[in-house]
Amino acid sequence: MTNLWMDIKHADVITVMGGNAAEAHPCGFKWVVEAKAHNNAKLIVVDPRFTRTASVADLYCPIRQGTDIAFLSGVAKYLLDNDKIQHRYVAAYSNAAFVVKEGYDFSEGLFSGYSEDKRDYDKTTWDYEMGPDGFAVVDETMQHPRCVLNLLKKHIAIYTPEMVERICGSPKETFLKVCELMASTASTDRTMASLYALGWTQHSKGSQNIRSMCIVQTLLGNIGQLGGGMQALRGHSNIQGLTDLGLMSNLIPGYLNIPIEKDENYADYISKRQFKPLRPGQMSYWQNYNKFFVSFQKVMWGEHATKENDWAFDYLPKLDVPTYDVLRGFELAKQGKMTGYVIQGFNPLMTFPNRAKMTEAFSRMKFIVVMDPLQTETARFWENHGEYNDVDSSKIQTEVFELPTTLFAEEEGSLANSSRWLQWHWKAQEPPGECRPDIEIMSAIHLRIKALYKRDGGAYADPIVNLNWNYADPESPTPVELARELNGYTVAPITDASGTTIPAGRQVDGFAQLKDDGSTACGCWIYSGCYTEKGNIMARRDNTDPGNKGIAPNWTFAWPANRRILYNRASCDPEGKPWSEKKKIIEWNGKQWVGFDVPDYGVTTPPEKNVGPFILNQEGVARLWTRGLMRDGPFPTHYEPFESPMANIPFPKMKGNPASRIFKGDLADLGTSAEFPYAATSYRLTEHFHQWTKHSRINAILQPEMFVEISEQLAKEKGIAKGDWVRVWSKRGSLKAKAVVTKRIKPLMCDGKAVHVVGLPQHWGFIGKTRNGWHPNTLTPVVGDANTETPEYKAWLVNIEATTPPNDRVA
Amino acid sequence: MNVQVSRRGLLKGIGVGLAGGSLGALGFGALEPAMAAAVRPFKLAQMKETRNTCPYCSVACGVILYSLGDNSKNSKSAVMHVEGDPDHPVNRGTLCPKGSSLLDFITSETRTKYPMHREPGSSEFKRVSWDFALDRIAMLLKEDRDKNFIAKNGDLTVNRWTTVGFLGASATSSETAWCTYKVVRSMGALTFDNQARV
Amino acid sequence: MADYSSLDIRQKSASTETPPAIRRQQEVAKLIDVSKCIGCKACQSACEEWNDLRDDVGINVGVYDNPHDLTAKSWTLMRFTEYENAETNNLEWLIRKDGCMHCTDPGCLKACPSPGAIVQYSNGIVDFVEDHCIGCGYCVKGCPFNIPRISKTDNKAYKCTLCSDRVAVGQAPACAKACPTGSIMFGTKEAMIEQANDRVVDLKSRGFDKAGLYDPAGVGGTHVMYVLHHADKPQLYAGLPNDPKISPLVAFWKGGAKVMGLATMGFAALAGFFHYVTAGPNEVEAEEEEEAIDMKERGARRRDGGEIRPS
């Protein structure tokens, strides 16, 4: 989230699209209801299903899953055609006026530089035109045919309301109502908050879905504003934290990158990543990339990371492919190229696409280790559970460990929520049986391996034996010790900006104090400030909220630098005055930036300097156009899902996202609309949380059994009645569930053809208190977003028919 | 902070209750036999309160865990009730159907309690000791790392290990995640991911 | 035990003595704003958790409602209704939290034959005292909202207590505290009515001209009230009674019939007594004994009579 949960109460319009906030985030959704009740806000819901969010919406618009880009491009077109944009904002705070290099082109759904066999682009033509001064060329008048705004207009010209209706199945009148309502926030005193979640990310063009709304929000001048912003509602309690901390194949904590093979050494690596401003005087955190990186190396390998050995640059693995994400991981496993998997609090068997493939992948591994507070299907993938898990144990040669771990009530530590708050929690009880904290388990594994290497030696042991592990009790580092590492500390005395010297061994106050000379160590620069000499900032519980802004600045710690609303400089006009008094966050008082939140800007940088407010970007402004950042194009483009009930209307040649990676076997596993006529989608219900709450009696009572949702029309066609058993199958598998026949799903009229939606919630399995059931991953295709490899769980094809109960349910 | 206030409120409640009690003792209570039986005693009066965060979605609602035992040596604490934290700026004491039933998650019958081990081809889990499990896991990891670690690709130093995958848990604390990160990366592992996508 | 409760009794079922009535507490109420409800079932969850209830794990019958009905172990329940509004052509998903309404004039209490098994506190809460419950099920017949349920386990009646244990110590009911969207509010009845009026204004501004407060006079008002978008058609919300009142049958049975019955029986007894003292006993005279014997003999003479046998 660029803003925070409470901030939503300031919104004048709230759009929930690509998500179902009321069901997935009920307690955060309260702030939407608050905005409606006390800020007279209007709630728009765009969704294939009339969800529980829609039940309290002012305006509901149906849409076929996987067509969000067409819809939002249509909105952007409406805004530009009807001059409903916040002009000064767009001019000053977006790259609308930037001029793009000669040679950029877009035709028949492909951008310039596409290579069919690589399924990838050569992005050189997607850059800005560079001036002699080494900065990007800008045409303030926005007359230049190649300036971003004009390219955008051209790019989205095809998305007329009629085209939107043909592609999305959203009735034209409703679509226009949505446009009008959104357009109403183009004024400086009205803002729209966009709430989205996996309804946008779980597509083969997930990132571009989000980009589309970013473009709309930028045109409306809603980013960095109170009650505005892009609110990514993260799915899990600490998924924000795990991403921040880089628990991914290609990341180092704080969104630094794992080097790739071509990065020969430290200098080379840094030179490719060091920030180069695209506009004169532009500032950014990334200017300090080297400081963050060196401090990270120091915290990892302490005295073993020295200037001489390039800060132990070689201790880090180098990537030969963009990512070793889960899709690749299990593809390799299926090919028998993986030896084992260590799985911490995760249930991949019932999560990753194509259950059959997952079972095969697990069966081909030598061992798997599952660490979890709950019994998971994954840990028992080899156990026969009738039709729910029909395997022959004797044929599965995988060695399996199930290690019991503590859960939240039995340990302390911090979680990072969607608002980027690091909240500390405390231990309430001893764990049952022999459960151990994950920290102790990981430590034990590390210490044992280290001991083995010390004793017997082996492949490149240095990074292991030299790993910085000086905890009071090496067997069990305390969360406090680890938090202190994340915050960072001085290794040698340093002098900070104010000139004061800080002795060695002190906690740093924030990332501003980090150095690239090895005198500081820091696990995650964006977390710096969470555990200073003042103590555990994450444990702060002062909920006072000056100005009733919904900011509560002294509640725990928010990264970066306790800033609650990102890009908040954009809440003021170029002169530093708030666009709207009512929505004031910060302002320039002549000497410095002051207000209710920590300024996302140089505190003393005067407005006259014209430093862009989006200081995470090299341009310093919001990007309507992205240079090399996105793998699948500088602008979002409508592509159909890989399994789609219809062809791509504007670009008939396109099948799926041309830049998405898809493995051969998985390509062969795609079905056609001839065999599988219905558009399926998967989602959460508010009564459950993934497959965790099926272990909880009360939640089992509230939603006991798997079902699929279909329209009355489809039910009639198929002779299915409420509560009947139905079989749903795709090219990859088949499952049984109860039928919920509802008015809340209606056939969508797309290009004159009725598209039936089949909805599958995802909360059941063969262990726990709920009735036995399947997970939609039995049916889903293995293809991910071109940029993040997030699987396409939200749009694929199935067929459906009435059937008999599973054996264990035969009366 | 309002929780203090609310606690005071609670104490006041108890005060009133005790007053009522003594009235009862004086015989006034006898006039209303039904009342005494009707209202269940407020069960949280003396329970230990622990601040925590709901482990489910990313709203990260504040919760208060009410547990048996006051940390005195001879009482084993056990969570008896979970309720929203009224101080928390986001949830302000509210909880969703999942948060409201966290107690059943904590006390779930299908929680793992002991290290279990399944041998190749076997159709059942067997309980094993922690030492057995950890020694064997460390051995398996090292064995494969030594076998499949790639130090160089041509003349490029790559120092990577990709044949054992690691998955991080989205509900573990950042401190746990950091510990995991250190352990995994120090081995040069690259097949490393988390739940961000699901 | 006289516990933490600071609640005074206003009414007791089947009670021959009236509870002390000099203390008056402010009436409390729960306001359920259906227009804010997202049907998340947090209230159901919180209710089961707080009250230490665990209902059976059921099955799906093709709707979102689970459990399918109130039970002795499910004291509150979301009821989902898909309503296509003909006037606006909009689909409306009407979701109502069902449960005890805590009537000012409670039919259950009126019908209950067991002294003190159902009480009404002076703050308006109507509570079942299972200790005193005899399991006759009269409360079920007395309730205009079909709320009480008799447990198959212990044959006692159960329903929402409005968390009297929490209210007694100044806390809101578990469902109200949990409700993520503030669709359930709790406070003095006065405050809740005020809140409701604000909401009605907002709803009317959003095109729900018939929005209003549901606080049915037929039962003297309730301590659980609804804000409805269609206050003119409560029936829409999963059969919420348009004009609930205690059934005349129950009213007569508990009122007229009682008096009449006792009177009739008493009268019969008295009538007998006074008849006896006036008309005196009806005795057989000696002649009649002889007549009987003569009759016997005549009969015997007429035919070689056989034995006299009882017929």
Next chain:
Amino acid sequence: MTIHTDVRDGEPHPPLREVKAETPEIMYVPRYSGLQRVNHWVTAILFTLLALSGLAMFTPYLFSLTGLFGGGAATRAIHPWFGVALVVSFALLFLKFWRLNIPNKDDVAWSMKIGDVVTNREDRLPELGKYNAGQKGVFWGQTVLIGVMFVSGLMIWEQYFYEYTTIETQRWALLAHSLAAIGAIAIIVVHIYAGIWVRGTGRAMMRGNVTGGWAYRHHRKWLRQITGDKPAAGAKPVEKHGP
């Protein structure tokens, strides 16, 4: 042939004639067999238990009666079972006696003279068979009311039959059950009183027989029938001697 006779005092039997001269001899007419008597009293006891437990649940003023049955819940639980037992026991009575209770024209005549009935003017009443209209009334009244209570009772038997009827039906049942009970109890009060008022009736249910005189006075037709006597042509009721 023998005549059943008896001497008030316990003297040994003197020859008939002499005796006849001295003391009036009394003839006894059997009215109920032992089994019938047992059946009647079983019914009577069950009726009493039902009345007590029923009334306890009918009005708070009588709730304390539940004490007799071990408390409210126990009373609630046992009452319906008493009911079932009573229905069985009464059914036997019914099968035995329904024929004799079919109304006839004498009952009409008798009912017309109800004034003489209550003033003990038997002499003005028509000769009657085994039962008079009053007794038949009791019989049919209870038959109907017990039937009503049985059916309505099942409907409100929460523990077993809750699901089979709607709550509205159960409300009707509850009312019907109470009203029927009131009626039944009232009738029984009359029935018992009649037993006290009309002397010599009690022994019919205690000993199984009545005196000839009782039969002659109250059920002469029945007596004729069992003695095989015929009324004298145009025979008028015997003049009553004395006041």
